[in-house]
Amino acid sequence: MEAEIIAMTADILHGDENTGGLVTSGGTESLVTAMLAYREWGRNTRGIARPQIIMPVTAHPAHSKAFHWFDIDTIIAPVDENQKVDLDFVRAHIGPNTVALVGTAGTYPHGVIDPIPELGRIALEHGLGLHVDGCLGGFILAWASDLGYDHTPFDLSVPGVTSISADTHKYGYALKGSSVLLFRPKELRREQYLLIDGWPGGAYASPGMGGSRSGGLISATWASMLSFGKSGYRSIAKDIFRTADEIRAAVVSHPELKLVGDSLWNIAFGSDELDIFHVNDGLADLGWRMNGLQLPPALHFCITRPNTQPGVTADFARDLARAVSYAQNPPNPRPRSGAMYGAGGAARPPREQLAKASADRLDAIHEVGPLT
Ligand SMILES: Cc1ncc(COP(=O)(O)O)c(C=O)c1O
Structure with missing residues (x-):
């Protein structure tokens, strides 16, 4: 069921065969997991001892929870008069330790979409990750163009977007306690897998933050997605x-x-x-x-x-x-x-x-x- 929730979400948010995901307990877990994956990617792939992430001041504080818990350096970018991230600031503050940028598609305060296509271009130019926080907006903005509303593109159709979160427990109408985090390429998901082979309880491999989780919530999320369609x-x-x-x-x-x-x-x-x-x-x-x-x-x-x-x-x-x-x-x-x-x-x-x-x-x- 989790695999199908991930596949359905990837389909809605224009993922491809190179997209993988996780089902998490909510927006906060999706965001902290994404931030951890970028920290690990920075350390493991780019050899950066102290990875740093740039995010707009309007991004949700769950990102800051990750920075706090996982000791990630952060630069907070201001926003313009339309409450969208100041791209010149972002460009000017990318340094040797920067591993990822954050943008939001449907900010909590004002519901605006950051300039994701431009952030994607910057990310590609500098070889950085780009997380789009679609926790609040992902499952609602996904239908806007079909319905004739113009908006900034924000999902995996945008080049340079390497992960996106979207909460099934918000506009996916599932019970509280479920969200989806998608990675592209899917190898990024592995950056935060935990593998401990020498534990007396058996070789331990865990895909994310949760240990035992509720099958009830997962099946309710799956049922919600299938029943609404x-x-x-x-x-x-x-x-x-x-x-x-x-x-x-x-x-x-x-x-x-x-x-x-x-x-x-x-x-x-x-x-x-x-x-x-x-x-x-x-x-x-x-x-x-x-x-x-x-x-x-x-x-x-x-x-x-x-x-x-x-x-x-x-x-x-x-x-x-x-x-x-x-x-x-x-x-x-x-x-x-x-x-x-x-x-x-x-x-x-x-x-x-x-x-x-x-x-x-x-x-x-x-x-x-x-x-x-
Ligand atoms: C844009 C955005 N991101 C993340 C979150 C955090 O989600 P949750 O409360 O499910 O942890 C919210 C919550 O409203 C949000 O609006």
Whole structure:
């Protein structure tokens, strides 16, 4: 089933006979595994003792987890006003230790696609790997051109792309706990295999980070892909892109608001006139839950299947107008919401308290109160 999940994903993302893959537990595992493969490739094939990877500031922090865990040097590239990676910066910072570049196809903050064809050209010119993080966007953007939406090419059809991740547990509609990581050439996958022949438990060979894994999740992912099929995925994508068009129209109907980026389905917006988090508070009071962003402050509405139901966009347009009025005369100068990833727009603690407050929150999530 895993082999078939990989083959179906490679087919959707234009892989060829030289494409191999892994099924992982999610986007984060796919990204850290890709980063480890590039570190090992740099060491084993290019003899670079301290491999270095260049990634845009908008790339998902799971890459940084890999840099932290696997002690990989990193250079963070800025983005331009459209939130896409600054190619001149990338070109100027490639050095003798650089082993790979990262680009995203559907960034988490703004849903934009980095200039993957240009990154591919740079990668080929310098003999580097190029990972495309399609965790969020892979399974939805795959249908956009078929549906008549123009976008930057991002998948394995682009020369120079050597790996791509796409999460079956996002727009593949599988249960949480599954993602696919594709490598081209497939030998790259071997860079992170672990082989220990002298272990008393037997010669050990493991293809990735997981040990024992859930056959239930793998079979549910396989079943999800087969039951939707390409036509099912395409038809949901059509509804999602149409809904996004309507949400975008609602946003631009307010001169106080401005779009950030040019996403087809993950609509980010901010404001030069209002505190956008007051707009978020107004929306929250009416039952909407946006994600808060920073640098620049903004919100995003990442459209998913439930949002495509009749009436949702009309309700949003009505409530957004109310939220803009609320933000024009907020009851308190300081908004309740802020930019905290994964916290549903919860308030962001002041910078000096952020590290402790975040660690306290993580502790609290994992502890019950005193037992009485
Ligand atoms: C672009 C992108 N990459 C990676 C991830 C990480 O995925 P996961 O939460 O499945 O680990 C996300 C999560 O939203 C994402 O948006």
